[in-house]
Amino acid sequence: MTSPPFSLQRAKEYGNVNQKDYVDWLAEFAWKIMTVLSESGSFVLDLGGAYEKGKPIRSLYNYKILIKFCEEIGFKLAEEFFWFNPSKLPSPIEWVNKRKIRTKDSVNTIWWFSRSDFPKANVKNVLVPYSERMKKLLSSGEKYYRPKLRPSGHDISENFNNDNGGAIPSNLLQIPNSESNSKYLNSCKIAGIKSHPARFPKSLPAFFIRFLTDPGDLVLDIFAGSNTTGEAAEDNGRRWIAFEENREYLAASAFRFIESFDEKELIAIYNQILGDRTISIKIPRTERQLNLF
Secondary structure, three states, rough: OEOHHHOOOOOOOOOOHHHHHHHHHHHHHHHHHHOOOOOOEEEEEEOOOOOOOOOOEEHHHHHHHHHHHHHHOOOEEEEEEEEOOOOOOHHHHHHHHOOOOOOOOOOOEEEEEEEOOOOOOOOHHHHHHOOOOHHHHOOOOOHHHOEEEOOOOOOOOOOOOOOOOOOOOOOOOEOOOOOOOOOHHHHEEEEEEOOOOOOOOHHHHHHHHHOOOOOEEEEEEOOOOOOOOHHHHHHHEEEEEOOOOOOOHHHHHHHHHHHOOOOHHHHHHHHHHHHEEEEEEEEEEOOEEEOOO
16 A cells, blocks of 8 residues: 655655656556565555646546556556545646636545455445434335335345445545644654655555455555554554655654654654664554664
Protein backbone atom coordinates (compact mmCIF):
# COMPACT_ATOMS: atom_id res chain seq x y z
CA MET A 1 0.00 0.00 0.00
CA THR A 2 1.61 3.24 -1.05
CA SER A 3 1.01 6.79 -2.25
CA PRO A 4 3.98 8.07 -4.27
CA PRO A 5 4.62 11.73 -5.11
CA PHE A 6 2.08 12.59 -7.79
CA SER A 7 2.96 13.92 -11.23
CA LEU A 8 1.93 17.50 -10.49
CA GLN A 9 2.98 20.63 -12.39
CA ARG A 10 3.95 22.50 -9.23
CA ALA A 11 7.09 21.13 -7.57
CA LYS A 12 6.70 19.86 -4.01
CA GLU A 13 9.30 19.91 -1.27
CA TYR A 14 9.40 16.09 -1.13
CA GLY A 15 10.14 15.90 -4.87
CA ASN A 16 7.93 14.87 -7.76
CA VAL A 17 8.85 13.66 -11.24
CA ASN A 18 7.51 15.51 -14.29
CA GLN A 19 4.74 13.94 -16.37
CA LYS A 20 7.03 13.11 -19.30
CA ASP A 21 9.16 10.76 -17.21
CA TYR A 22 6.72 9.79 -14.48
CA VAL A 23 5.23 6.58 -15.89
CA ASP A 24 8.62 4.97 -16.56
CA TRP A 25 9.95 6.22 -13.21
CA LEU A 26 7.14 4.59 -11.24
CA ALA A 27 7.28 1.44 -13.36
CA GLU A 28 10.83 0.81 -12.12
CA PHE A 29 9.42 0.42 -8.62
CA ALA A 30 6.52 -1.70 -9.85
CA TRP A 31 8.89 -4.23 -11.45
CA LYS A 32 10.61 -4.68 -8.08
CA ILE A 33 7.28 -5.03 -6.27
CA MET A 34 6.25 -7.78 -8.68
CA THR A 35 9.36 -9.80 -7.74
CA VAL A 36 8.57 -9.80 -3.99
CA LEU A 37 4.76 -9.86 -3.98
CA SER A 38 3.25 -13.16 -2.87
CA GLU A 39 0.97 -15.05 -5.23
CA SER A 40 -2.06 -14.08 -3.12
CA GLY A 41 -0.77 -10.60 -2.35
CA SER A 42 -1.99 -7.18 -3.48
CA PHE A 43 -0.39 -3.90 -4.52
CA VAL A 44 -2.60 -0.88 -3.77
CA LEU A 45 -1.55 2.41 -5.39
CA ASP A 46 -3.08 5.81 -4.56
CA LEU A 47 -2.69 8.41 -7.33
CA GLY A 48 -4.07 11.91 -7.57
CA GLY A 49 -5.12 13.41 -10.88
CA ALA A 50 -3.35 16.25 -12.69
CA TYR A 51 -3.76 18.68 -15.56
CA GLU A 52 -1.55 19.22 -18.59
CA LYS A 53 0.80 22.17 -18.26
CA GLY A 54 -0.90 25.47 -19.05
CA LYS A 55 -4.15 23.85 -20.20
CA PRO A 56 -7.49 23.02 -18.56
CA ILE A 57 -7.08 19.50 -19.94
CA ARG A 58 -6.62 16.46 -17.73
CA SER A 59 -3.41 14.47 -17.86
CA LEU A 60 -3.72 10.77 -18.63
CA TYR A 61 -0.65 9.80 -16.62
CA ASN A 62 -2.50 7.76 -14.00
CA TYR A 63 -4.32 5.78 -16.71
CA LYS A 64 -1.06 5.23 -18.59
CA ILE A 65 0.34 3.78 -15.37
CA LEU A 66 -2.62 1.41 -15.16
CA ILE A 67 -2.09 0.17 -18.73
CA LYS A 68 1.69 -0.17 -18.38
CA PHE A 69 1.46 -2.06 -15.08
CA CYS A 70 -1.05 -4.54 -16.49
CA GLU A 71 0.07 -4.98 -20.10
CA GLU A 72 3.85 -4.75 -19.66
CA ILE A 73 4.64 -5.71 -16.06
CA GLY A 74 1.94 -8.33 -15.70
CA PHE A 75 -0.21 -7.07 -12.83
CA LYS A 76 -3.93 -7.84 -12.75
CA LEU A 77 -6.38 -5.01 -12.05
CA ALA A 78 -8.42 -6.56 -9.25
CA GLU A 79 -10.58 -3.44 -8.86
CA GLU A 80 -10.41 0.33 -9.15
CA PHE A 81 -11.34 2.48 -6.16
CA PHE A 82 -12.00 6.19 -5.88
CA TRP A 83 -11.06 8.09 -2.75
CA PHE A 84 -13.40 11.04 -2.32
CA ASN A 85 -11.87 13.63 0.00
CA PRO A 86 -14.61 16.20 0.79
CA SER A 87 -12.12 18.44 2.60
CA LYS A 88 -9.76 18.79 -0.36
CA LEU A 89 -9.00 22.38 -1.33
CA PRO A 90 -10.03 23.67 -4.79
CA SER A 91 -7.34 23.17 -7.41
CA PRO A 92 -5.83 24.00 -9.79
CA ILE A 93 -6.33 27.64 -8.83
CA GLU A 94 -6.13 28.98 -12.39
CA TRP A 95 -9.03 26.89 -13.75
CA VAL A 96 -11.16 26.44 -10.64
CA ASN A 97 -10.79 29.61 -8.56
CA LYS A 98 -9.80 32.30 -11.05
CA ARG A 99 -11.43 31.45 -14.35
CA LYS A 100 -14.08 29.18 -12.83
CA ILE A 101 -14.21 26.84 -15.80
CA ARG A 102 -13.51 23.58 -13.94
CA THR A 103 -14.92 21.99 -10.80
CA LYS A 104 -12.94 21.11 -7.69
CA ASP A 105 -10.90 17.92 -8.06
CA SER A 106 -11.83 15.85 -4.99
CA VAL A 107 -11.19 12.26 -6.07
CA ASN A 108 -8.02 10.17 -6.27
CA THR A 109 -7.86 6.96 -8.26
CA ILE A 110 -6.72 3.93 -6.29
CA TRP A 111 -5.64 0.94 -8.34
CA TRP A 112 -5.82 -2.45 -6.61
CA PHE A 113 -3.31 -4.65 -8.44
CA SER A 114 -2.56 -8.33 -7.85
CA ARG A 115 -0.31 -11.08 -9.20
CA SER A 116 -3.09 -13.62 -9.58
CA ASP A 117 -6.75 -13.64 -10.54
CA PHE A 118 -7.72 -14.48 -6.96
CA PRO A 119 -5.70 -12.42 -4.46
CA LYS A 120 -6.49 -12.72 -0.78
CA ALA A 121 -9.49 -10.55 0.13
CA ASN A 122 -12.39 -10.66 2.58
CA VAL A 123 -15.08 -7.99 2.35
CA LYS A 124 -16.52 -9.19 5.69
CA ASN A 125 -13.60 -7.42 7.36
CA VAL A 126 -14.63 -4.00 6.02
CA LEU A 127 -18.42 -3.99 6.30
CA VAL A 128 -19.96 -0.57 6.88
CA PRO A 129 -22.90 0.35 9.14
CA TYR A 130 -26.37 -0.20 7.73
CA SER A 131 -28.38 2.85 6.72
CA GLU A 132 -31.32 3.83 8.93
CA ARG A 133 -33.67 2.59 6.22
CA MET A 134 -31.95 -0.79 6.13
CA LYS A 135 -32.15 -1.05 9.91
CA LYS A 136 -35.92 -0.61 9.68
CA LEU A 137 -36.12 -3.30 7.02
CA LEU A 138 -34.14 -5.70 9.18
CA SER A 139 -36.34 -5.01 12.21
CA SER A 140 -39.62 -5.43 10.34
CA GLY A 141 -39.16 -6.39 6.72
CA GLU A 142 -42.79 -7.17 5.92
CA LYS A 143 -43.87 -3.76 7.21
CA TYR A 144 -41.48 -1.71 5.07
CA TYR A 145 -40.81 -3.78 1.96
CA ARG A 146 -42.14 -6.73 0.03
CA PRO A 147 -39.48 -8.29 -2.19
CA LYS A 148 -40.31 -8.61 -5.85
CA LEU A 149 -38.61 -9.14 -9.18
CA ARG A 150 -36.58 -6.10 -10.19
CA PRO A 151 -36.89 -4.58 -13.72
CA SER A 152 -33.35 -5.85 -14.30
CA GLY A 153 -34.57 -9.40 -13.68
CA HIS A 154 -32.84 -9.79 -10.31
CA ASP A 155 -34.82 -11.64 -7.66
CA ILE A 156 -33.84 -10.32 -4.22
CA SER A 157 -36.52 -12.13 -2.25
CA GLU A 158 -34.15 -14.68 -0.69
CA ASN A 159 -32.06 -13.74 2.37
CA PHE A 160 -32.94 -10.08 1.94
CA ASN A 161 -33.72 -9.49 5.61
CA ASN A 162 -30.68 -11.26 7.05
CA ASP A 163 -28.49 -9.18 9.34
CA ASN A 164 -24.92 -9.82 8.13
CA GLY A 165 -23.32 -7.40 10.56
CA GLY A 166 -23.09 -4.53 8.10
CA ALA A 167 -23.40 -3.50 4.48
CA ILE A 168 -20.92 -4.25 1.71
CA PRO A 169 -18.87 -1.09 1.05
CA SER A 170 -18.69 0.46 -2.39
CA ASN A 171 -15.52 1.28 -4.30
CA LEU A 172 -16.12 4.97 -3.58
CA LEU A 173 -14.37 5.65 -0.28
CA GLN A 174 -15.48 8.90 1.34
CA ILE A 175 -12.70 9.73 3.78
CA PRO A 176 -11.91 13.34 4.75
CA ASN A 177 -8.25 14.28 5.02
CA SER A 178 -8.58 16.88 7.73
CA GLU A 179 -6.28 15.62 10.49
CA SER A 180 -5.30 18.46 12.79
CA ASN A 181 -4.57 17.14 16.28
CA SER A 182 -3.12 13.63 15.96
CA LYS A 183 -0.30 12.35 18.14
CA TYR A 184 2.08 12.68 15.20
CA LEU A 185 1.19 16.34 14.52
CA ASN A 186 1.21 17.26 18.19
CA SER A 187 4.61 15.63 18.68
CA CYS A 188 6.05 17.46 15.67
CA LYS A 189 4.74 20.73 17.07
CA ILE A 190 6.18 20.08 20.54
CA ALA A 191 9.58 19.15 19.08
CA GLY A 192 9.55 22.14 16.72
CA ILE A 193 9.78 19.89 13.64
CA LYS A 194 7.87 20.39 10.41
CA SER A 195 5.39 17.60 9.70
CA HIS A 196 5.13 15.84 6.36
CA PRO A 197 3.10 18.06 3.98
CA ALA A 198 1.22 15.30 2.12
CA ARG A 199 -0.21 12.71 4.50
CA PHE A 200 -3.18 10.53 3.69
CA PRO A 201 -5.68 9.73 6.49
CA LYS A 202 -4.95 6.55 8.46
CA SER A 203 -8.40 5.12 7.72
CA LEU A 204 -7.48 4.86 4.01
CA PRO A 205 -4.62 2.34 4.32
CA ALA A 206 -6.46 0.72 7.25
CA PHE A 207 -9.37 -0.14 4.94
CA PHE A 208 -7.15 -2.01 2.48
CA ILE A 209 -5.06 -3.61 5.23
CA ARG A 210 -8.17 -5.12 6.82
CA PHE A 211 -9.68 -6.00 3.43
CA LEU A 212 -6.66 -7.65 1.81
CA THR A 213 -4.53 -9.06 4.64
CA ASP A 214 -4.81 -11.21 7.75
CA PRO A 215 -3.28 -10.56 11.18
CA GLY A 216 0.41 -11.35 11.01
CA ASP A 217 0.72 -10.65 7.27
CA LEU A 218 3.41 -8.26 6.03
CA VAL A 219 2.49 -4.78 4.75
CA LEU A 220 5.01 -2.70 2.78
CA ASP A 221 4.96 1.00 1.91
CA ILE A 222 7.75 2.02 -0.46
CA PHE A 223 6.96 5.78 -0.28
CA ALA A 224 6.21 5.91 3.42
CA GLY A 225 6.50 9.64 4.12
CA SER A 226 5.38 10.04 7.73
CA ASN A 227 4.52 6.31 7.81
CA THR A 228 0.74 6.44 8.10
CA THR A 229 0.60 2.95 6.54
CA GLY A 230 2.93 1.54 9.16
CA GLU A 231 0.81 2.94 11.99
CA ALA A 232 -2.37 1.52 10.41
CA ALA A 233 -0.68 -1.87 10.04
CA GLU A 234 0.51 -1.81 13.65
CA ASP A 235 -2.99 -0.91 14.89
CA ASN A 236 -4.41 -3.88 12.99
CA GLY A 237 -1.90 -6.50 14.10
CA ARG A 238 0.10 -6.73 10.88
CA ARG A 239 3.85 -6.78 10.46
CA TRP A 240 5.14 -3.92 8.35
CA ILE A 241 8.13 -2.38 6.58
CA ALA A 242 8.34 1.27 5.56
CA PHE A 243 10.82 2.76 3.06
CA GLU A 244 11.43 6.50 3.03
CA GLU A 245 14.21 8.36 1.20
CA ASN A 246 14.00 11.56 3.27
CA ARG A 247 15.59 10.86 6.63
CA GLU A 248 13.86 13.83 8.29
CA TYR A 249 10.45 12.34 7.47
CA LEU A 250 11.64 8.95 8.70
CA ALA A 251 12.90 10.40 11.97
CA ALA A 252 9.65 12.23 12.70
CA SER A 253 7.62 9.10 11.85
CA ALA A 254 8.89 7.56 15.09
CA PHE A 255 6.52 9.91 16.93
CA ARG A 256 3.61 7.75 15.77
CA PHE A 257 4.79 4.88 17.96
CA ILE A 258 5.86 6.43 21.26
CA GLU A 259 3.62 7.57 24.06
CA SER A 260 5.78 10.36 25.45
CA PHE A 261 5.11 14.02 24.74
CA ASP A 262 8.29 15.14 26.53
CA GLU A 263 10.00 17.72 24.33
CA LYS A 264 13.55 16.66 25.21
CA GLU A 265 12.83 12.97 24.58
CA LEU A 266 11.16 13.66 21.23
CA ILE A 267 14.04 15.84 20.06
CA ALA A 268 16.61 13.27 21.26
CA ILE A 269 14.94 10.44 19.31
CA TYR A 270 14.62 12.62 16.21
CA ASN A 271 18.27 13.70 16.32
CA GLN A 272 19.52 10.17 16.95
CA ILE A 273 17.77 8.89 13.82
CA LEU A 274 19.05 11.86 11.80
CA GLY A 275 22.56 10.95 12.93
CA ASP A 276 22.50 7.86 10.68
CA ARG A 277 22.33 5.51 13.64
CA THR A 278 20.02 2.56 14.06
CA ILE A 279 17.54 3.05 16.86
CA SER A 280 15.10 0.63 18.47
CA ILE A 281 11.99 2.00 20.13
CA LYS A 282 9.64 -0.09 22.25
CA ILE A 283 6.03 0.26 21.11
CA PRO A 284 3.95 0.24 24.33
CA ARG A 285 0.72 -0.94 22.69
CA THR A 286 2.19 -4.19 21.39
CA GLU A 287 5.46 -4.64 23.33
CA ARG A 288 7.27 -4.86 19.98
CA GLN A 289 10.39 -3.09 18.82
CA LEU A 290 10.44 -0.43 16.11
CA ASN A 291 13.76 -0.48 14.28
CA LEU A 292 14.72 2.60 12.30
CA PHE A 293 17.89 2.79 10.23
